[in-house]
Amino acid sequence: MKSSAWMVISLVIVCLISGGLLARVYLSTKPRIEAQKQFELRQRLIELLPSAKQFNEIIRDTLWIGLDENNRPTGIIFRVAPLGYGGPIPILVALNCDTTINKIYIGSAAEGLKETPGLGYKVRDEEFLNQFINKNYHALSLVRNGGTIQAITGATISSQAVINGIKLGISRFAQYLPVKDSILIKEDTIQSIEADTIK
Amino acid sequence: MKNRVNRLKYFTDGILKENPILVIMIGLCPTLATSTTAKDALGMGIAASFVLIASNIVISLIRKFVPNSVRIPIFIIVISTFVTIVDYVMQAYAPALYRVLGVFVPLIVVNCIILGRAEAFAYHHGVFDSFLDGLGKSLGFTLVIVCMGIIREYLSTAKIFGFNIGPKFLSTNPVLFMLFPPGGFLLIGILKALVNKFINKTPE
Known part of the structure; x- marks a missing residue:
């Protein structure tokens, strides 16, 4: 007891x-x-986005506008998470005012990347990421689809997902850039990208 | 005098003779998951060693008050409390370390080596002996997991600790199979066979 x-x-x-x-x-x-x-x-x-001195959060944890010392916008940074092979791929994209990509960052496994190590995980490699620098919306597609991005060997799904996510992000958030007429993307393009991403 | 030799044995046994992975065959899940690269393996080894040594000490300290019938739940509470505290403190005060080890910390809770040592050793031995046992076992664990990490990383990327060293044909035609769990199992099997053959010659 x-x-x-x-x-x-x-x-x-x-x-x-x-x-x-x-x-x-x-x-x-x-x-x-x-x-x-x-x-x-x-x-x-x-x-x-090294050109910016200050960041204004427009959408919580998703969209920031970078401002220089004279409070002029120098670009935007947005977060997207397209569905890759193993799960969502966490991507941060910095766009210049002329809608070209300044730099992109893909989160590590600690930040939620679930791609296969050795294959899809290579989306984090410099070699792959550097291909995006200074490209605009229209240049973003895989070489075999007539674009300029070389897919990672054995990880076409992950490579395509990164491209789709970035394109979707640009088409959604480019409206926050000060220059609007340099990129005109119609609603139906957005829908077709979304359909691609789901597929 | 005999006592001192015995105590040293607690430490040395863990390294190869009673290696947690290759001989006791526990903690295989985190071993397979984190031995894909040498750096990850080393991170897991360090994080697990820290918790194993500390939980061995704490459990041997409270062993007199722990009723036999509820010892397992108490061990688990102690271990998971400890792991969570390590997680928070590391996140707050050592963010650089956390970026490397952070993913592995929650995995330690399910590492059976820690519960296994608490149950099999720390519950029946004094604080210092438990410390020695924890030290030996974690050294054995880290040693094997890092070896596996080096072999798997080399075969699948021709790199070791991220440095490119391999011949060109290996980096262009990597053995990707080694990255996946079957490759890990295969490697554990090979290492165990080697240890059985050359170190633990048990007459069967």
């Missing part, structure tokens, strides 16, 4: 101690963790 009571009490004590400890650690580290995340995001944004 005594031992069964002790069984319950000891479990309760251990749970209380661990619960209390966790709450304490969580509360005391939370502000620092948040600050770290913000800091890292800011570093990432600066890396993607």
Whole structure:
């Protein structure tokens, strides 16, 4: 009888101690963790669009406008997550004012990339990403479809997904750029890209 | 005198004679998942070693108060509390380290080596012995997982720790099979066969 009571009490004590400890650690580290995340995001944004001195968040965690020291927009950065082979591919894209791509960044496994290591995971390689620099909307398609992007060997689905995601993002967010007439994408193009992405 | 030799044995046994992966054959899940590159394997090894040593110490400290019938739930609470604290603290105070090890930290909770050592060793031994056991076992774990990482990374990309070293034909025709779980299983099998043949010659 005594031992069964002790069984319950000891479990309760251990749970209380661990619960209390966790709450304490969580509360005391939370502000620092948040600050770290913000800091890292800011570093990432600066890396993607070095011409900007300040970033205005237009859509929470999705769209930022970069402003230079005279408060003139120098470009936008947006986040897209097209469906790749293993799951959504987290991509940050920086667009210049003339709608060409300044730089793109693809998140690591820690940031949610689920592509196959050694195959689809190579979308993070410089060799693949550098192909996007200074390209505009119309140049973005795979070489075998008449475009300029060389797909990763054995990972056509992931390569295509990155392209689709970026195109979809450009067509959605280019309207936030100061120069509007350089890119005119009609609603039906957007729909056809969306259909491609789902396929 | 005999005592000291025994204690040293707790430490040395874990490295090869009672290697957690190749001899006890536990903790295979994180081993397969993270031994695809040498860097990931080393990260997992360090993170798991830290938790294993600490949980061995804590569990051997509280072993007198833990009733036999509920020991497993208590071990799991202790281990997962510890892992979560490590996760938060690392995220807040060592973000650079977290970027490398962060993915592996939640995986440690399900690493059976840690629960296995708590149950088989720390629950019956003193604090210092448990520390030695944890140190030995985590060294053995890290050693094997890094070896596997090096072999799998080399065969599948011709690189080791991200540095290109291999012959050209290997980087153009990589053995991608080694990256996938079947390749990992195959490698564990080969390493175990080697260890059985040359180190643990058990008469059967």
